[in-house]
Amino acid sequence: MGLGRRRWISGSSVYNDVLSIPNLEDRIRPTFTKTANSKLSILTWPTPPRNVLIVKKRHVPVVRGALVSLARHLKGNYPSTNIILEPSTAHSVHHELDFPVYTLPPSESNTPFPYTQSTYPRTPQLNPRQTHIPQIPQPSTSETGDKAINVVEELGPGGERLYHDKTDLLITLGGDGTILHAASLFSACRMVPPVLSFAMGTLGFLGEWKWEEHAEAVGEAFAGGAMVLRRERLKVGVYDDDGKRVTGEWEFESIGDAHAMNEVNIHRGKSPHLAIVEVFVDGRFLTEAVADGMIIATPTGSTAYSLSSGGSIVHPSVSSLLLTPICPRSLSFRPLVLPADCVLTLKLSAKNRAGKVEVSVDGRHWGGIGRGEEVRVWAEKIDGDKGGIPCLKGRIGGREDDGWVGGLNGLLKFNYPFGEEE
Amino acid sequence: MGLGRRRWISGSSVYNDVLSIPNLEDRIRPTFTKTANSKLSILTWPTPPRNVLIVKKRHVPVVRGALVSLARHLKGNYPSTNIILEPSTAHSVHHELDFPVYTLPPSESNTPFPYTQSTYPRTPQLNPRQTHIPQIPQPSTSETGDKAINVVEELGPGGERLYHDKTDLLITLGGDGTILHAASLFSACRMVPPVLSFAMGTLGFLGEWKWEEHAEAVGEAFAGGAMVLRRERLKVGVYDDDGKRVTGEWEFESIGDAHAMNEVNIHRGKSPHLAIVEVFVDGRFLTEAVADGMIIATPTGSTAYSLSSGGSIVHPSVSSLLLTPICPRSLSFRPLVLPADCVLTLKLSAKNRAGKVEVSVDGRHWGGIGRGEEVRVWAEKIDGDKGGIPCLKGRIGGREDDGWVGGLNGLLKFNYPFGEEE
Amino acid sequence: MGLGRRRWISGSSVYNDVLSIPNLEDRIRPTFTKTANSKLSILTWPTPPRNVLIVKKRHVPVVRGALVSLARHLKGNYPSTNIILEPSTAHSVHHELDFPVYTLPPSESNTPFPYTQSTYPRTPQLNPRQTHIPQIPQPSTSETGDKAINVVEELGPGGERLYHDKTDLLITLGGDGTILHAASLFSACRMVPPVLSFAMGTLGFLGEWKWEEHAEAVGEAFAGGAMVLRRERLKVGVYDDDGKRVTGEWEFESIGDAHAMNEVNIHRGKSPHLAIVEVFVDGRFLTEAVADGMIIATPTGSTAYSLSSGGSIVHPSVSSLLLTPICPRSLSFRPLVLPADCVLTLKLSAKNRAGKVEVSVDGRHWGGIGRGEEVRVWAEKIDGDKGGIPCLKGRIGGREDDGWVGGLNGLLKFNYPFGEEE
Amino acid sequence: MGLGRRRWISGSSVYNDVLSIPNLEDRIRPTFTKTANSKLSILTWPTPPRNVLIVKKRHVPVVRGALVSLARHLKGNYPSTNIILEPSTAHSVHHELDFPVYTLPPSESNTPFPYTQSTYPRTPQLNPRQTHIPQIPQPSTSETGDKAINVVEELGPGGERLYHDKTDLLITLGGDGTILHAASLFSACRMVPPVLSFAMGTLGFLGEWKWEEHAEAVGEAFAGGAMVLRRERLKVGVYDDDGKRVTGEWEFESIGDAHAMNEVNIHRGKSPHLAIVEVFVDGRFLTEAVADGMIIATPTGSTAYSLSSGGSIVHPSVSSLLLTPICPRSLSFRPLVLPADCVLTLKLSAKNRAGKVEVSVDGRHWGGIGRGEEVRVWAEKIDGDKGGIPCLKGRIGGREDDGWVGGLNGLLKFNYPFGEEE
Numbered sequence A, B, C, D: 001m002g003l004g005r006r007r008w009i010s011g012s013s014v015y016n017d018v019l020s021i022p023n024l025e026d027r028i029r030p031t032f033t034k035t036a037n038s039k040l041s042i043l044t045w046p047t048p049p050r051n052v053l054i055v056k057k058r059h060v061p062v063v064r065g066a067l068v069s070l071a072r073h074l075k076g077n078y079p080s081t082n083i084i085l086e087p088s089t090a091h092s093v094h095h096e097l098d099f100p101v102y103t104l105p106p107s108e109s110n111t112p113f114p115y116t117q118s119t120y121p122r123t124p125q126l127n128p129r130q131t132h133i134p135q136i137p138q139p140s141t142s143e144t145g146d147k148a149i150n151v152v153e154e155l156g157p158g159g160e161r162l163y164h165d166k167t168d169l170l171i172t173l174g175g176d177g178t179i180l181h182a183a184s185l186f187s188a189c190r191m192v193p194p195v196l197s198f199a200m201g202t203l204g205f206l207g208e209w210k211w212e213e214h215a216e217a218v219g220e221a222f223a224g225g226a227m228v229l230r231r232e233r234l235k236v237g238v239y240d241d242d243g244k245r246v247t248g249e250w251e252f253e254s255i256g257d258a259h260a261m262n263e264v265n266i267h268r269g270k271s272p273h274l275a276i277v278e279v280f281v282d283g284r285f286l287t288e289a290v291a292d293g294m295i296i297a298t299p300t301g302s303t304a305y306s307l308s309s310g311g312s313i314v315h316p317s318v319s320s321l322l323l324t325p326i327c328p329r330s331l332s333f334r335p336l337v338l339p340a341d342c343v344l345t346l347k348l349s350a351k352n353r354a355g356k357v358e359v360s361v362d363g364r365h366w367g368g369i370g371r372g373e374e375v376r377v378w379a380e381k382i383d384g385d386k387g388g389i390p391c392l393k394g395r396i397g398g399r400e401d402d403g404w405v406g407g408l409n410g411l412l413k414f415n416y417p418f419g420e421e422e
């Protein structure tokens, strides 16, 4: 190991190295070639990928085991692979691996170790309103008697940049929530690395591959030539009464907006009173919604919250924005599917009884907006190698090229036939 | 004024008397005679009503004006009438009236005067979990320099009983929210007095009479022979893991349950995670709902939150309980209409990610239930002169006997025809 | 066999007797005692039932086999039982039984034997507009060389009375369609005999018992004390422009209206143009529907066509009428649940582009109505031993007393959970 | 007037010339330039348009008057304009015009004059199954004493080609039905001329301009530079059991498929039994629908039948195909929005009880398919100057560039607010 390397978890006889991501070489940018089928592109690597970020579902032993196998499989079969892990994962598994793993350096993360929340937050501080990063009491070394306590869990303001600059390939082990979390690590980036997602345990709708297929899947991902669906995201910004962008320190100056994979929604939350929201399309007034809330979803998100609220199911390759009301106080508010080049605005009406409503991104609390403030949403443009979440297409259910139909039938029980009791 | 009378707001030269409700004689119990039309009964008074509780919408000057007119009209035309008002209303209008008004004595109310909340809470302490009445810091007289500060706003533990024991007739001036609030004053009682509701300003769905009709309406109400729709309510109880009733001090030993006019709902509230709720009908497992929440509504409530959540519209004289999911994570959760003699149970699943979900009654926060705890709901039985909210049928839109059709068309814009731009 | 008996299929050495229903003694009228549970009554027989009409699904060999077993079981265990069958069934199975079966005499039935339609029509000539019974060419004896050809299939104008006057107990073997067909045999009667329904093959929603339970079920039915759900029906009448009842020869003068078990609907049928229908509740205009059609359903029918059209699911013991539009050209036409004591009227608008729309009863074509004509619908009153279809409650799925919940979950896949692929 | 001109309605002193379309010079092909706004293109003419086909709503005197004014306006302001009319229109108005009008020659049309059907059929013989054009009895001249009887109404097999080859600009006067009819005249063509549509009387959803704006609108249309929305159509083909295309004589060899503007649907029609339809996406089985029928709609059609059946509203510039079931017998059949480059197949199941179901295109009966036969549907590709229906964007409601929002609010009463009775 070179002199220049900052080893910040000491490699004892027991534990292997946990190294800092900046030590890695910069990422390799793949290209995406269009196919006749507008839905899919072909992934090509200029040189094989090396830096693989593996994100796993929390607190499920079997997933932890799978991660260890996968890391070994990668290192064994593709020796130049470097494994990147989120800090807490790195800390928890590195001693089972006989090669170093990479993670965020302490200064780039916010959450003190040991990590205690029962469900992990995703990219914190996304909310631009919250200009000061909350002071998280740092546990003193004496408390744990080990420098390792400084291995912190979550992404800080610089963390996103590090993942972004170094990750060639992103692998998720878990369900839809894990994919959403992994996507959130790149929510401020325009160039999300290709994602290979393994459904562990309960199948999710977004997971593409079965764990049993992992050798084959990794092979495809490394070789290039794999089919990729680039899922469009939403860009989200909050604006004040005067139309001025509300920004916060969390944002990359050069990158810009936060992105959502499923949806942005505003909701009355705990307030008993209906939210009153003015909706604009390209700046023109569309309607005043009196409702529990409003969802703006991607086609990917059409099978998530929007579905529960009565929205249609939209195939991920139909470029569009979905506008779906949540429990609207109207008999005639039908969900809308709008062109992807619209700007949609949700503005909290001056008439709203509660002073604030809640804004969530991909099911995570993001902040609140007050009367007169607004959330603006655009579909992210997919442009060359920028934009979208490139998801490696899988084989779940033996289907050749479109897992979507299989997901509808197998998972969502779409048009499930009446009949025999089981 | 008799010796026995406790005058607790001194009748100065400017202000007239505000007297305490216990001074009034006990209420007169009307009878309800069935008609051929199962939907309606005929109201008969053994002797004319005298004690009239008028509840008004807050903070709307025109409604305050109407209340003053109405009180004068009642006193002028039915001289033995006694006007009962809620404390803050009493305090605010009594000096415009040249006869005394009655209100709750200070010890029976909880909220310090002056009343500052922007929207008034309805029956406080309904939540049985909250066993201790919060200590509301009583403003000292010195703070305001007037005994009047002791005129408190809201119903305390004994207040409901006082309203219940003394009110012959209940008149509301406002919208649906005002009727819901008025009903909440009797939510622990089995014998709600007949309600005469005037729609002020924006029409509501429950308001039966136009303000312009008030002389005529009052005439009908006093004379007897008026048509009355007895709206069924829900009884609500919270039970713990062991099936033991969770009670609180707020409850009348002899009366029992709290009642809802529109609905009881549980909702994930601020938690980003879907609620997981087990639903039982008469103790038998029906289904596990994964959703934003669940609504159990009366037919009256079928045009309120249940409607927004996709429920059918049920005529108030169809005895039934509605089970309507809020944004269920399922393609196949259709709203149900169940018999009124069912017991419905919503039990928070042990699998629920958040520790608690919120319970609301008629749109007002009621408390929360934890994993394993449950809300049980029955339809209130209508039995002789007990049960239901007897609403005097009105003439809105010139309809003879069923305002419901008019409300659907006029207010809910039911099946509103496509066509001409306006 | 007594002298007076008219034997109209000669009892040869091979075939056993097929006798005429009028030979049977008059039916025994059971009583229905209310239970605490408003949903159920207890069935009591003054003397044990004897005349059992068994109706079976057509063209399914296994069902034919079950019928033969059942008839033998009945005769073996309850020797005074007389088996009544529909003409074609009687003809097809009587030679396998060593006791006589009873059926309609030829003059009371309309369909020539052998019966050839691939799906059996239910009660023909229900349509009052069709005043002349179509001349069905009677096959000459020479064609078949046997008098048996006169055993005709279907109910003629007098058939319904015969079934009605003689049947103590009605047993169905098949699915929902078989129950609907059996009910249609009594559609002009106010006193439908108790129905014991066995689900054969694909379970239906209305079938109460599994075939395996038949010994036990028959035992319960004969003993009395069985639980019975009386399913409310609809009465249907067609009226012309002047409000005059449109009648036909088919009707029993003394009995009156036809009844529907599931629903009455009007539909544009083959016409490409939207139907324009005025809807009245108790004679008061409710709305003008521009739609494919309109359904008026019973709670029993709430899980049939009304469900497919977006209606709520209503428990069969909630007395009510459902009004559900079929593809309404409106964003704001929500299904309604109305009181059972309403009269609902569907009147074809003068503006309707097509001259006629189709009227169906329980999924069977009934006739058409022209502009200005109307269909009026009432819920049948349940009054003492009259009214409703008394269905013996079963044990499907081991549930004690309410198969409805089991049917929702098991058959309708109500709130079917997302998840695992199978 | 040139020698070569075939004058087939003699220009008497009273009537002006009705000339045959082949006399006209070939059409001028406009170009469509993309704008930043993906929704709209700019229309440019190489030389100004001359041949204008005006299609009007039938049987409405005011519309007839408007047509006469419009024709005069065109001729007066753009003297080289030639007016093309449908045969019956030509016959009915030509004598009020002091310049000739053009129409289909008798041999290219099918319907005898005088035209008697109360509602006009659109493109006849669209059904490929109907291989022989029905023999329409030609009225003899003696019957009417005039050659004019040969002015026939409707498009024959060659008519579509004539309209297609000669029409520069298409103007409609009427509602949505008139636009659908006009589009049907070009349903076998890939290059529909730009359409300028005036809403007459009851506004429709597709009409873009108010009649009062006609001078301005015509000016814009002629000048070029107008904004145009190219509405995607569906291509429809019927295939037999062996996957062989079912064709008929009606089809242009060189052009191919019929196109739909709103939707293709299959429906049980008059059959009482649910249709059983297998649905395939790109040849892969999606689901078996048991339903009244199935709709495949364009985004344009999302506000037509699909809306009534519960589909989402899709903006016309979202390239997609909508799959919306009609009254499906399933709780879990949610409408789908699929990519425009899918092939959707609706195949009548071998299990279907009725032998045939009906196929309709844009609300017009098209034919039937039997068990094993299938309807295949593609979205038409928009490619250079081919494909789609180029609709000139209007100013209805003073909106600048997107009438769609105005149409939702003004016509569909989208999210119409609850409230005040009118």
Ligand SMILES: NC(=O)C1=CN([C@@H]2O[C@H](COP(=O)(O)OP(=O)(O)OC[C@H]3O[C@@H](n4cnc5c(N)ncnc54)[C@H](O)[C@@H]3O)[C@@H](O)[C@H]2O)C=CC1
Pocket: A175, A176, A177, A178, A180, A204, A205, A206, A262, A263, A300, A301, A302, A303, A304, A305, A306, A308, A309, A361, A362, A363, A364, B272, B273, B274, B291, B292, B326, B327, B328, B329
């Ligand atoms: N009432 C509802 O349906 C609500 C839904 N959500 C959804 O949950 C998402 C967050 O997911 P988790 O963090 O896992 O929260 P979670 O643990 O509460 O699970 C949400 C569920 O949604 C599924 N899901 C997520 N994205 C999906 C997609 N694109 N298509 C189909 N299913 C999908 C997951 O598999 C899981 O079953 C949000 O983006 C939002 O769409 C959030 C709140 C309420």
Ligand SMILES: NC(=O)C1=CN([C@@H]2O[C@H](COP(=O)(O)OP(=O)(O)OC[C@H]3O[C@@H](n4cnc5c(N)ncnc54)[C@H](O)[C@@H]3O)[C@@H](O)[C@H]2O)C=CC1
Pocket: A272, A273, A274, A291, A292, A326, A327, A328, A329, B175, B176, B177, B178, B180, B204, B205, B206, B262, B263, B300, B301, B302, B303, B304, B305, B306, B308, B309, B361, B362, B363, B364
């Ligand atoms: N998304 C939604 O539709 C929500 C609805 N609510 C409803 O609001 C009710 C409380 O009402 P407010 O205190 O006035 O709150 P609010 O001021 O938030 O107004 C609720 C709206 O519901 C109307 N409303 C109330 N009861 C009704 C009924 N029975 N039929 C028809 N319309 C009715 C009111 O006129 C008002 O327009 C709750 O009982 C609940 O039903 C509460 C939360 C969310």
Ligand SMILES: NC(=O)C1=CN([C@@H]2O[C@H](COP(=O)(O)OP(=O)(O)OC[C@H]3O[C@@H](n4cnc5c(N)ncnc54)[C@H](O)[C@@H]3O)[C@@H](O)[C@H]2O)C=CC1
Pocket: C175, C176, C177, C178, C180, C204, C205, C206, C262, C263, C300, C301, C302, C303, C304, C305, C306, C308, C309, C361, C362, C363, C364, D272, D273, D274, D291, D292, D326, D327, D328, D329
């Ligand atoms: N789009 C739709 O859903 C349509 C439904 N129908 C229904 O079909 C009924 C006639 O049934 P069949 O003669 O068997 O015709 P069918 O053979 O076409 O079957 C109709 C289906 O509905 C089911 N069904 C019937 N009554 C039911 C009930 N009360 N609850 C739940 N499921 C029920 C049957 O089991 C069968 O699966 C009509 O009364 C009507 O309700 C009729 C036409 C269209």
Ligand SMILES: NC(=O)C1=CN([C@@H]2O[C@H](COP(=O)(O)OP(=O)(O)OC[C@H]3O[C@@H](n4cnc5c(N)ncnc54)[C@H](O)[C@@H]3O)[C@@H](O)[C@H]2O)C=CC1
Pocket: C272, C273, C274, C291, C292, C326, C327, C328, C329, D175, D176, D177, D178, D180, D204, D205, D206, D262, D263, D300, D301, D302, D303, D304, D305, D306, D308, D309, D361, D362, D363, D364
């Ligand atoms: N239940 C329903 O909603 C049914 C709807 N239709 C629709 O009618 C169309 C044929 O129209 P017409 O010949 O005028 O028949 P029609 O005279 O029966 O009228 C159909 C109605 O649909 C409207 N309409 C047509 N296309 C539309 C569009 N793209 N967006 C919004 N509204 C639209 C028309 O303005 C008219 O109000 C069919 O393409 C089909 O979409 C046809 C049958 C049933």
